[in-house]
Amino acid sequence: MQALYVENGELSYRSDLPMPAAGPNEALVKVLIAGICSTDLEIIKGYAGVQGILGHEFVGLVEAASDEAWVGKRVVGTINIGCRECAICLGQGPEHCPQRTVLGIINRPGVFADYVALPLANLIAVPDDVPDERAVFTEPLAAALRIREQLPVRPTARVAIVGPGRLGLLIGQVLALAGGDVTMLGRSTHSLALPQRLGLKTGMVDRGDDNSFDMVVEATGNEAGLAHALRLVRPLGVLVMKSTYAGAATVNLTKLVVGEITVVGSRCGPFEPALRLLSRGQIEVGTLIEGEYSLAEGLAAFAHAAQSGTRKVLLRPSGI
Amino acid sequence: MQALYVENGELSYRSDLPMPAAGPNEALVKVLIAGICSTDLEIIKGYAGVQGILGHEFVGLVEAASDEAWVGKRVVGTINIGCRECAICLGQGPEHCPQRTVLGIINRPGVFADYVALPLANLIAVPDDVPDERAVFTEPLAAALRIREQLPVRPTARVAIVGPGRLGLLIGQVLALAGGDVTMLGRSTHSLALPQRLGLKTGMVDRGDDNSFDMVVEATGNEAGLAHALRLVRPLGVLVMKSTYAGAATVNLTKLVVGEITVVGSRCGPFEPALRLLSRGQIEVGTLIEGEYSLAEGLAAFAHAAQSGTRKVLLRPSGI
Numbered sequence: 001m002q003a004l005y006v007e008n009g010e011l012s013y014r015s016d017l018p019m020p021a022a023g024p025n026e027a028l029v030k031v032l033i034a035g036i037c038s039t040d041l042e043i044i045k046g047y048a049g050v051q052g053i054l055g056h057e058f059v060g061l062v063e064a065a066s067d068e069a070w071v072g073k074r075v076v077g078t079i080n081i082g083c084r085e086c087a088i089c090l091g092q093g094p095e096h097c098p099q100r101t102v103l104g105i106i107n108r109p110g111v112f113a114d115y116v117a118l119p120l121a122n123l124i125a126v127p128d129d130v131p132d133e134r135a136v137f138t139e140p141l142a143a144a145l146r147i148r149e150q151l152p153v154r155p156t157a158r159v160a161i162v163g164p165g166r167l168g169l170l171i172g173q174v175l176a177l178a179g180g181d182v183t184m185l186g187r188s189t190h191s192l193a194l195p196q197r198l199g200l201k202t203g204m205v206d207r208g209d210d211n212s213f214d215m216v217v218e219a220t221g222n223e224a225g226l227a228h229a230l231r232l233v234r235p236l237g238v239l240v241m242k243s244t245y246a247g248a249a250t251v252n253l254t255k256l257v258v259g260e261i262t263v264v265g266s267r268c269g270p271f272e273p274a275l276r277l278l279s280r281g282q283i284e285v286g287t288l289i290e291g292e293y294s295l296a297e298g299l300a301a302f303a304h305a306a307q308s309g310t311r312k313v314l315l316r317p318s319g320i
Numbered sequence: 321m322q323a324l325y326v327e328n329g330e331l332s333y334r335s336d337l338p339m340p341a342a343g344p345n346e347a348l349v350k351v352l353i354a355g356i357c358s359t360d361l362e363i364i365k366g367y368a369g370v371q372g373i374l375g376h377e378f379v380g381l382v383e384a385a386s387d388e389a390w391v392g393k394r395v396v397g398t399i400n401i402g403c404r405e406c407a408i409c410l411g412q413g414p415e416h417c418p419q420r421t422v423l424g425i426i427n428r429p430g431v432f433a434d435y436v437a438l439p440l441a442n443l444i445a446v447p448d449d450v451p452d453e454r455a456v457f458t459e460p461l462a463a464a465l466r467i468r469e470q471l472p473v474r475p476t477a478r479v480a481i482v483g484p485g486r487l488g489l490l491i492g493q494v495l496a497l498a499g500g501d502v503t504m505l506g507r508s509t510h511s512l513a514l515p516q517r518l519g520l521k522t523g524m525v526d527r528g529d530d531n532s533f534d535m536v537v538e539a540t541g542n543e544a545g546l547a548h549a550l551r552l553v554r555p556l557g558v559l560v561m562k563s564t565y566a567g568a569a570t571v572n573l574t575k576l577v578v579g580e581i582t583v584v585g586s587r588c589g590p591f592e593p594a595l596r597l598l599s600r601g602q603i604e605v606g607t608l609i610e611g612e613y614s615l616a617e618g619l620a621a622f623a624h625a626a627q628s629g630t631r632k633v634l635l636r637p638s639g640i
Contacts (some may be wrong), residue, residue: 088555092556096579096580158340211418235416236412241573244577245573245574248571249571250573254368254568256585257585259416260416261585262583262586263582265579265582266577267577267578
């Protein structure tokens with residue numbers, strides 16, 4: 001089958017790969033659409049030494065499964081697969097299992113392929129009223145919702161999202177559903193046009209006043225964005241780190257300690273609420289799509305996604 | 321009067337300074353004993369551009385006050401003086417008032433002097449059963465207690481304190497009062513002798529397993545200590561930043577985000593509970609004292625305090 005394969009930080013298109021074998025309690029899923037996220041872009045720069053088939057955002061069709069009831073279902077899939085035996089798996093789920101594999105990231109072939117195998121426990125059926133082009137946003141929307149699982153978001157809180165990119169725009173919409181005054185902060189007026197169309201307040205990040213937000217979400221994944229986020233959050237405020245960082249960065253620890261800031265790392269979130277919001281049309285995702293490519297055009301798709309300011313680039317394995 | 325004075329990061333002993341003038345609703349306090357803390361050591365290295373009389377840990381005697389009832393009382397004093405008008409002062413106190421002065425740190429002469437002036441609102445009377453040598457620990461003990469104001473500390477939590485120094489040993493004792501399994505981690509067996517005498521569990525910091533503590537308190541104030549703390553805390557765990565850092569440091573953001581760590585900056589705490597614990601004898605401070613000096617010997621006192629592994633060095637303005 002076809003797939004996008006990463007090896008030693010080098011991405012390649014391959015058409016010679018074997019079909020994945022679905023193990024017991026797993027499904028073989030035909031990938032309908034997959035999405036490129038910033039973590040994928042970090043991986044092809046060498047992040048975490050990932051090897052194999054890339055990709056973790058997808059919507060697909062179950063072609064075979066140990067439980068026949070799944071066959072023919074349109075599904076999305078959570079990305080962490082734990083050992084199901086340790087205290088972490090049994091207590092809170094697979095997301096932090098030390099033995100976990102992670103779809104397209106840690107020791108498990110990803111979804112930039114014709115087919116993928118996933119445990120049935122990871123699958124969630126997609127409601128009929130959520131078309132493929134919206135369902136493919138379930139995973140990043142769930143990641144945005146993770147913030148609301150971790151922290152209360154008061155409707156009167158002054159909230160800023162630094163980075164109006166593919167993930168930032170989902171976070172902004174999710175947090176605005178709390179009823180609050182949410183501001184998307186970017187580095188160029190160009191980057192703020194889409195958040196404005198989505199009805200979000202916007203501002204230039206370098207013009208935001210120090211200590212002026214109760215909660216700031218860092219969604220750029222770069223050191224300059226983090227420095228702004230820490231500068232903007234008020235004493236006793238909360239800074240949410242929502243982007244995958246490859247490695248270390250310099251942080252102003254004086255502000256963090258003297259201002260008694262709380263910093264919260266935030267990663268994978270709940271799929272069911274994401275599908276509910278997509279089903280109800282309460283999160284706009286259509287305008288985030290900037291391009292669709294086949295797997296054979298995968299390298300061009302990645303080049304497009306890596307351009308500054310690009311939002312979501314989708315891959316349709318079998319072409320458009 | 322005499323005082324230890326810092327100017328352009330240079331500490332000097334001066335005996336030519338005028339007595340402080342106590343304003344309305346202030347007291348003139350004769351300093352009985354003062355303590356040197358790590359923040360003072362950072363300040364004389366240039367931290368925060370502090371100028372003036374240094375020092376913020378003290379116990380003293382009220383010599384004059386607008387309210388006569390205070391005269392003759394033995395007191396300790398909180399260190400933040402807010403504007404008393406802004407939403408922060410009115411809502412949560414002076415600690416984060418943007419206009420605040422801070423005793424011996426920001427725009428307010430400190431306690432390494434014969435006398436200090438402080439608002440009556442900052443004074444707390446010391447119970448008769450707490451001698452001067454214990455009362456002088458009220459401020460750092462309050463800072464240790466701040467952690468318990470910010471976060472729940474479960475008695476079953478695995479808690480580590482990185483840095484068995486003057487502040488770390490107070491933190492360790494405070495957190496152990498929750499009934500938990502508290503480990504003091506240091507870089508040398510020598511540094512672990514005192515925590516062992518205090519009945520705390522100890523370990524070498526570089527031998528602690530990754531992800532092995534639910535809560536880690538960083539109390540070294542250096543980048544290596546912070547790196548260990550982040551390494552030791554488990555996914556979904558809490559890292560408390562308890563030391564003043566001068567400036568920026570490099571932080572492993574991959575662990576912070578992927579492990580969904582919560583980092584909490586922590587500074588000044590409540591004095592009344594600190595005095596209660598000292599009065600009840602539930603916190604041992606006597607063995608933390610490593611030297612006492614007069615103000616005239618102040619430079620020698622600072623040289624002693626700055627030696628690696630030194631715990632508390634006290635100053636008695638009028639000599640011992």
